[in-house]
Amino acid sequence: MIQKFLSSNEKNRIIHQLNEQFGINNIPDSLKLIKSTNGRIYAFAGNINEKELEELSKIAGIEATGNYIAKQEENIGEIRLTIEGAQLFKEQIKRIFLSSEMKNSLKAG
Secondary structure, three states: OOEEEOOHHHHHHHHHHHHHHHOOOOOOOOOEEEEEOOOEEEEEOOOOOHHHHHHHHHHHOOOOOOEEEEEEEOOOOEEEEOHHHHHHOOOOOOOOOOOHHHHHHHHHO
């Protein structure tokens, strides 16, 4: 699995989307966000750069680095928080976001 550190612009887009869906408006600067090819977003607080991470992944077979906090569902334009993500941002969450899939399920009742 390929992972890449998100740039500050990409991180700001994630923050904007988290703010729209959940009211989350800040990700600490100490956390680096890493996104995998399958849309999973990991939070990492360490002193490693992207090249070192890539080399380490090849040598040690590391699949992911950091805590899996969210998944970006680009096909529907939503971010889904994991349990760890909800715990990380629990002080900032101001609203609960229901995906279109959840809304349809509730309507079908």
